[in-house]
Amino acid sequence: MPVYRPPRIPARDITPEHLFFNRRSFLATAAGGMLAAAGTPALAEALKAAESRYTVDEKLTPEKDVTSYNNFYEFGLGKGDPAANSEKFKPTPWTVKVDGLVGKPKEFGLEELLAMPLEDRVYRMRCVEAWSMVIPWVGFPLSALLDKVEPLGDAKYVAFETIVRPEEMPGQSGYFQSLPWPYLEGLRLDEARHPLTILSVGVYGKTLPNQNGAPIRLVVPWKYGFKGIKSIVRITLTDKQPPSTWNISAPQEYGFYANVNPEVDHPRWSQASENRIGEGGFFGANRRPTLPFNGYGEEVASLYAGMDLRANY
Amino acid sequence: MTLLPALPRKYHAASIWLLYAAGLVPAAWGFWLGATGRLPGNPVKEFEHLLGLWALRFLVATLAITPIRDLFGLNWVRYRRALGLLAFWYVLMHFLTYMVLDQYLNFMAILVDIAKRPFITIGMAAFVLLIPLALTSNNWSIRRLGPRWTKLHRLVYIIAAAGALHFAMSVKVVGLEPWTYIALVAVLLAWRPVRPYFNKWKRGPGGRVQLKRA
Numbered sequence: 001m002p003v004y005r006p007p008r009i010p011a012r013d014i015t016p017e018h019l020f021f022n023r024r025s026f027l028a029t030a031a032g033g034m035l036a037a038a039g040t041p042a043l044a045e046a047l048k049a050a051e052s053r054y055t056v057d058e059k060l061t062p063e064k065d066v067t068s069y070n071n072f073y074e075f076g077l078g079k080g081d082p083a084a085n086s087e088k089f090k091p092t093p094w095t096v097k098v099d100g101l102v103g104k105p106k107e108f109g110l111e112e113l114l115a116m117p118l119e120d121r122v123y124r125m126r127c128v129e130a131w132s133m134v135i136p137w138v139g140f141p142l143s144a145l146l147d148k149v150e151p152l153g154d155a156k157y158v159a160f161e162t163i164v165r166p167e168e169m170p171g172q173s174g175y176f177q178s179l180p181w182p183y184l185e186g187l188r189l190d191e192a193r194h195p196l197t198i199l200s201v202g203v204y205g206k207t208l209p210n211q212n213g214a215p216i217r218l219v220v221p222w223k224y225g226f227k228g229i230k231s232i233v234r235i236t237l238t239d240k241q242p243p244s245t246w247n248i249s250a251p252q253e254y255g256f257y258a259n260v261n262p263e264v265d266h267p268r269w270s271q272a273s274e275n276r277i278g279e280g281g282f283f284g285a286n287r288r289p290t291l292p293f294n295g296y297g298e299e300v301a302s303l304y305a306g307m308d309l310r311a312n313y
Numbered sequence: 314m315t316l317l318p319a320l321p322r323k324y325h326a327a328s329i330w331l332l333y334a335a336g337l338v339p340a341a342w343g344f345w346l347g348a349t350g351r352l353p354g355n356p357v358k359e360f361e362h363l364l365g366l367w368a369l370r371f372l373v374a375t376l377a378i379t380p381i382r383d384l385f386g387l388n389w390v391r392y393r394r395a396l397g398l399l400a401f402w403y404v405l406m407h408f409l410t411y412m413v414l415d416q417y418l419n420f421m422a423i424l425v426d427i428a429k430r431p432f433i434t435i436g437m438a439a440f441v442l443l444i445p446l447a448l449t450s451n452n453w454s455i456r457r458l459g460p461r462w463t464k465l466h467r468l469v470y471i472i473a474a475a476g477a478l479h480f481a482m483s484v485k486v487v488g489l490e491p492w493t494y495i496a497l498v499a500v501l502l503a504w505r506p507v508r509p510y511f512n513k514w515k516r517g518p519g520g521r522v523q524l525k526r527a
Contacts, residue, residue, distance in 0.1 A: 069354030077488045079354050129485070131355050178486040249486070268430050268483070270422060275357065281350035282357060282414050 047202045049118035049138045054196055056122050056295070061133035063204045065278035070211045071127065072230055073178045074162065074169040081171070082211035089168045091214035091231070100159070100236035103150035110215050114201055116140040121198060121219075126260045126294045128224035128246075132274045137219055138202030143193040151189065151237050158192040159242035160185045160218060161234040179245055185218065185229035186242030186256065188303075196221055196299055199232070222296040224258045255313040259304070260294035264313045329395050336399040339367050340406055361410045368403035369480060369494055371396050372473045376501040383508050383515075394450055397469065401447040404440050404476075432482035439475035442468050470505070473498045 072082035075089075092110060099105040118138050126132045146158070162183035166173035172181050191197060200219045201208060208214040213230025220227050226246050236242075246254035253267055262272045271290055279286045293300050304312075320328060343363045347356040375396040382388050416423050426433045446466055448454070455462050477498040481491040 065354055073486070077484075077486060131358075176489050176492075178488055265429075268432060270426070272422075275355055277354055281352070282347045282360070287415075287417060 047114070047118065047138050047205060047207060049120045049202075049205075052119040052121050054119075054121050054123075056124055056134065058122075058124070058134045060122065060136055061276070061278045066133060066135055066203060067209050067211060069277055071129075071225065072171075072211055072213065074171045074181070074183065074231075075211065076171050077178055083209075085170045086210035089165070089210045089214070089231075091208075091210060094215045094233075096216060096232055096235060098145065098149045098235045098237075100238050101152040101155035102237050103152060104148070106149055108145070113140075113145075113199070113216055114207075116144055116199075118201070119198075120205075121200075123196075123219060123221040124294050124296075125219075125221065125225055125228075126274060126290065128226055128254065128258070128266060128271075130266075130269055130271060130274050130290075131277050132288075132290075133277050136204055137198065137200040138205065139198035139200035139219060141195055142197045142199050142218070143195070145199060145235070146193060146237075149237075154239050155237035156189055157238045157240065157242050158187050158189060159234075159236040159238055160187075160229045160232055161236075162229055163231045163233045179249055182233075183229060183245045184242065184248075185227055185244050187220065187227075188241075189237070190303055191220070191300075194300060194303065196296060222260060222293040222300045224254075224260060226254065227258050257304075257309075257312045259300075259309065259313075260290060261292060261309055261313065262290040263292075264310055325391055329391060332392055332395045333399070336371065336395070337402070340364060340403065357410065357414045361407060361415060364403050364407035364410060365480065368400050368407055369473075369476050371400035371403060372469070372476055373494070373497050373501065375400060375469065376473055376498070379508070380501060380504045383504075383512060398447060398450055401443050404443055408437075408440055432479050435475050435482065436479035439472045439479060442472050442475075446472075470502055474502065 068083045069079045070082040071079065072086075075082040075085040094110040095107045096113065097105075097107045118140055120136060120138055122134060122136045124132060125135050142158075162181075163169075164172060164182045171178060187197070198219050200213075200217050201215060203209070203212055208217065213228070213232075216232050217230040218228050218232065227244075241256060244254075244256055246258075247256055260271075265271050273287050274290045276286045276288060291297070340363075343352070343360050346352045347360045350356070352359045375393055378389050378393045378396070382390065412418060412423060416426075427437050428434070446468060449458060449462065449465060458465065477491070477494045481487050481495055484491055
């Protein structure tokens with residue numbers, strides 16, 4: 001089991017502003033949880049998050065599956081590899097550089113990111129491999145971070161980059177390099193600013209385990225999972241569509257948009273239905289229809305009005 | 314080569330039955346784990362992939378019997394039918410798992426998959442080609458078909474190549490594992506055209522090949 005090392009947080013950051021200003025409700029919650037949570041480390045308090053209206057009412061995928069069935073090729077190709085091979089990865093200290101077409105480029109320390117107004121968001125996650133989960137993320141809207149750097153008028157896209165650390169990420173060293181590193185992803189600026197798009201710093205109420213993209217990752221619930229770039233070190237605002245790793249690797253199979261779409265098959269498998277992970281053995285495994293935009297059509301379909309979603313897969 | 318002590322003849326039949334029994338253990342074990350909810354994540358896919366991988370392993374083992382005899386003088390031909398049939402049973406279970414547990418007998422989806430997705434087309438072709446080989450694996454067919462039997466069973470070369478290709482084409486990134494099977498099958502197939510020359514060289518001028526009983 002990988003051991004997560006909690007970041008060392010200076011005392012002044014232990015109580016984030018949003019908790020300080022909401023200390024009445026915070027105290028009420030804390031009093032309720034006091035007996036059970038006696039001795040909880042400071043970090044767990046830091047991940048106390050507000051409820052969000054962006055939450056789906058579906059049975060959660062068990063934590064065991066969320067943290068042991070992962071695609072994170074930096075740690076290997078197998079689903080169990082990220083959990084098995086990420087114990088050496090050090091998610092602290094950490095900084096995320098935000099630059100490009102912005103008024104105030106800035107390097108954010110992890111403490112600052114954990115002090116953003118965190119929310120609990122239960123999202124569906126649909127992998128491009130036709131399986132899905134329901135995951136309780138803890139995070140904050142990406143737009144909140146973008147606001148701090150003041151994007152310029154000609155910024156049209158947001159590019160993301162994962163860390164490269166071959167000595168801590170076995171998939172990045174050796175003879176077989178599955179993908180070119182660093183892993184890259186991108187969003188259109190309006191997608192990036194959409195309230196559903198979050199940077200996640202935790203799952204199941206705790207800081208992210210290494211295999212889930214510690215310490216900070218992107219979650220875009222209406223897109224296939226590979227858009228959710230992990231262990232982000234750089235976010236760059238640009239005026240051109242940024243490259244994305246799977247699109248470079250197999251452009252006929254993975255597009256830039258990668259919106260969940262049951263009507264556009266992957267060349268090698270149908271996307272019309274999906275297997276929900278963690279629903280028992282053979283006979284509980286539940287194949288269910290895949291929904292357009294992963295069920296978030298009401299919120300996001302307007303972003304793509306007039307676009308040919310077959311051509312822009 | 315006397316690396317291995319020869320197995321007394323009276324144990325030959327028992328050793329073959331033991332191979333059948335041991336060969337089916339991975340499938341039985343995997344099925345038990347899956348049926349009782351002990352396979353992680355996506356149990357159907359895990360089981361499906363386990364069966365496919367073992368099918369490929371048994372195909373490789375089947376093809377390895379001849380080179381092992383040529384190169385090391387170990388005659389394991391008595392195990393070849395069992396290995397080949399195990400490969401067939403695993404391919405059959407692999408396909409049934411896909412059909413029943415994965416696709417819930419959605420025949421339309423299955424037919425579309427077979428027609429539209431090259432890696433499934435290739436896998437399906439390999440399965441279909443294996444059927445006549447399994448049906449003619451009995452002694453009666455061997456006697457009955459005579460030299461045509463040998464010709465027919467050369468289909469296994471195509472089947473093994475198709476199996477390795479099916480695996481490599483099914484994954485998102487061709488990593489070490491599929492490359493290993495491609496390499497194994499390639500080497501084993503490449504041995505076939507080489508072996509007449511090798512055996513001639515080994516025999517020496519006018520010599521006779523020395524076969525060791527294992």
